[in-house]
Amino acid sequence: MSKLCLALVPLALVVGLRPAHADEGMWTFNSFPTARVATKYKFTPDARWLDHVRLSSARIAGGCSASFVSGQGLVLTNHHCAHECIEQVSSAQKDYVKNGFYARTPADELKCPAIELNQLVEISDVTARISKATKGLADKKYNDALKAEMTRIEKECQTSARFRCDVVTLYHGGAYNLYKYRRFQDVRLVFAPEFAIAFFGGDPDNFMFPRYDLDMSFLRVYEDGKPAATPEHFAWSPAGAKDGELTFVTGHPGGTSRHITIAELEYQRDHALPDRLFRIAEWRGILTEFQRRGPEQMRVSNELLFSLENGFKALKGRLDALQDKPFFASKVAEEQAVRAAIAKDPAKQKAYGGAFDAIAKAQARLKEIRIPYRQIEIGQAFASTYFDFARTLVRGAEERAKPNEKRLREYRESALPAVQQQLMSAAPIHDDLEIVNLSFSLSKMRELLGADHPFVRKVLGKQSPEELAARLVKGTKLRDLAVRKQLWDGGKAAVAASQDPFIQLVRVVDPDARALRKTVEDQIDPVFKKNHELLAKARLEIEGMGNYPDATFTLRLSYGQVKGYKSNGRFTKPFTDLAGAFARDTGRAPFALPP
């Protein structure tokens, strides 16, 4: 299923219910401003301490933050980060989302079908290797060389499936680091409270403070069938944090874009964000009404509806920020300062002078093809778990037959364990929800590309979106794990022989999808990458390394004092308590406390 990334906000180490007002910064662990903290707070986060905090932090590969909280692999994370798992191990008879879950003994812990957990064990700088490999290249050649070198570095690092190695781009190409993770694919559910308290306040209270929900759950990582040893972990603090105290937050913020250009911000403001919000709003309406079909429909669609509501609120906040004129003017002024600093130095002008315009041109090109690209290659036209399976099978077969460094990035060797885990997930699929989602996405495809678009005609033929969705879902065998396994293991020949309707659909769709991807990867992405790298270098020359890189779903550390704040003339304390939840209880969802 095409789903929204939940990791829209950094979330980790939230042990109590308190906000930390951080000093500015989401720092990487290999460039943490230890001296600055020591000067300001008389506490020195030295190398040993930083190692401890890094190894006690964890990442859920699908997009969330977590923490180790015992020596036996116990993991604390948000409830919404485990929600997908809780929903997947539930059934119409045992609804752990609604009623909560608690494993009294390790034997009662339930395996999460699709969660992979990562612990960051090593960071190394590979900037020099990458620079050497891409030196003097541009466009497709630059991109091919970059991809190939990244894949080589990852392959060398990844000595077994127990590790996951990612070359991550920092400072938009100003630096490349290799992140080596210990990989846990056997992750089990230990405890989750009832949804009613985990998400108390629901969408209305989401992203707000004060807030009164118990958005937490416990997982446990296993190795060789036993709880994994995690000597580095965070210990429980019975006293909690105090007002004014220095505090740290580790986590994996999904992405920030502090340094994208005005051309890109305008594109986000005027096109990308509104388009996404219109889509989410309508889909949300469909699911809201779908939930009224009955309790089972509600149960199986809660996770998706929550992610849509969460996404809407988060993206709407971004749009509001970009439509705030003084804020936008400050971004324009910032860019103008960088442009001026480049222009006044002939060497910089020669090296970086063309970067802004090159990015603006690539952005204009992306704007032109954004609708077919998102529909056809990103797969917005096909909001279906079965479609995702089918595409993974068709593309996986083709890509695995190629040398590692020539593959689409998501099928490189180091990524295959995660791909296989998703594909072989035992999570139940709900056909009526599949039909509703797919009908919606196919009708949007027709609306956005136009009824006369050759791709639309090829996909729909004479069928209506609802009819095609129902035929595909009812006809597929991909719900059977054994069928998926046989097709994956059978490779190209097995996939070519398949008569499954979703496999057939992907075969029809894929040439167009790959062509669009090729355009973006050969003509657009490299321009962004190359020129952002130039701008990043220009900024490093102008501003120095004193600033932290944009978030990239890599581990970061923030710090600051526990403090309340004033807003609209009212002071808000930094703590909330359980009594507040009772005061807010109306007895009706989303403000109904569980018994």
Added chain:
Amino acid sequence: MSKLCLALVPLALVVGLRPAHADEGMWTFNSFPTARVATKYKFTPDARWLDHVRLSSARIAGGCSASFVSGQGLVLTNHHCAHECIEQVSSAQKDYVKNGFYARTPADELKCPAIELNQLVEISDVTARISKATKGLADKKYNDALKAEMTRIEKECQTSARFRCDVVTLYHGGAYNLYKYRRFQDVRLVFAPEFAIAFFGGDPDNFMFPRYDLDMSFLRVYEDGKPAATPEHFAWSPAGAKDGELTFVTGHPGGTSRHITIAELEYQRDHALPDRLFRIAEWRGILTEFQRRGPEQMRVSNELLFSLENGFKALKGRLDALQDKPFFASKVAEEQAVRAAIAKDPAKQKAYGGAFDAIAKAQARLKEIRIPYRQIEIGQAFASTYFDFARTLVRGAEERAKPNEKRLREYRESALPAVQQQLMSAAPIHDDLEIVNLSFSLSKMRELLGADHPFVRKVLGKQSPEELAARLVKGTKLRDLAVRKQLWDGGKAAVAASQDPFIQLVRVVDPDARALRKTVEDQIDPVFKKNHELLAKARLEIEGMGNYPDATFTLRLSYGQVKGYKSNGRFTKPFTDLAGAFARDTGRAPFALPP
């Protein structure tokens, strides 16, 4: 029910299936550029001809255009303009939307419960009277005087319920005209084709060309129980229009805003349009899925869903236009030219110099209160026919007790026949649709105002939106026409004694709603009106009267040659034919031709 205005595009006199590529202009009948047409086309639209065309044109008061096409009151209009009536005279057993309708004899014609038809019989200029009444006034005093004088003029004109008199504002206050209409409230359905051909191509083809639907229907106006005599009418042309021929289109375009300021356009682009589109998108999703509950749900919600889809596409088009940078820059340049022309002439600077800034300030003030204003006073929080009835009853009782010129505009004497027709409409109300719409709108209210807003707490108490919606709809007696009549006729005392849950709700809501309205009417609207009037005068001084006024749902006449056009290198002919519909037929809605 809060519904979108359907009159988003000028539609009238479309006798065949052909587009007219008009010369620029939607002219009023009392300032039509006859000489210009005569020079260019060797045809002189003289006074007699203009009278004939004006009297042959008609307006559906709820928001549509139409034409008289026989001497016995026969009216041709679009199918979508009669759709509401067709749905209302249908039932689960007799579905005239789906199957079409044809009255073989006058006795078979079915009365439309809520259609009022207007024929424009007289236009007179009242600018001087209005100017005299408002001279030297500002803000609330200006607005009160303006409203009072408009109401007086209308009252004097309206000698019986057979007429409807509206003072209309042209050139944003540059001119005021009195439009006197013959009013027909007994309007009957004569013919409608099956929905499948009336709306062939559905939302995908809506607003597109070439197009192949038969978007037409026949109504008939009655007087004293007999078909009304309409000696002035358009005659059928068996030959149709020819390529290159001069053609005219009359109609009632809902509104244009060619001369609103950049501050207002930015508000539309950045706030008003996105807000409306997000709302429509989600509501559309809800109704799309609601329709899947069954054929009866589909039947009763088609009209609303169509209006939402139509509204989305129309408003999205506006947003796209405003986000088109060269287009927006041209609007900025236009405004700068007017500003410069004002600034260079001290007399103009003194008279008009402050108008742009005054409007920008009023716009900023409206932006601040737009969400509560739209939710509470415009009634977006309460998307329910019952709520609309209840508000009409509560406000109608209060307002009718006041002198005519002190009332809210919609309750002035001249408006009461239309108010009563809506209130006493025999159109069926569908409670499950009411609950769905009201649940949606209440939950948006909570989302947009916030769960802790005092108004939200007052309305919801401890109930969820769904719960409150169901309780209100199940508990109301307002579905009974006799109850509504008794409350309307009983006035203040009857309404005060009512225990109907919707009447009770309106009593709770109305103080806040009226307070917001007062803020807008006293502090914001007059600033817009007054300063647009100044700018209109400035423009008239600078540009002269050679330009036509913005559309205001008043009768207009356009002209031009029948012509094809080139777009994306492809030539499109100005005609389509029935064969094209067969070529487009897939057998599946919305591309399924009826048998």
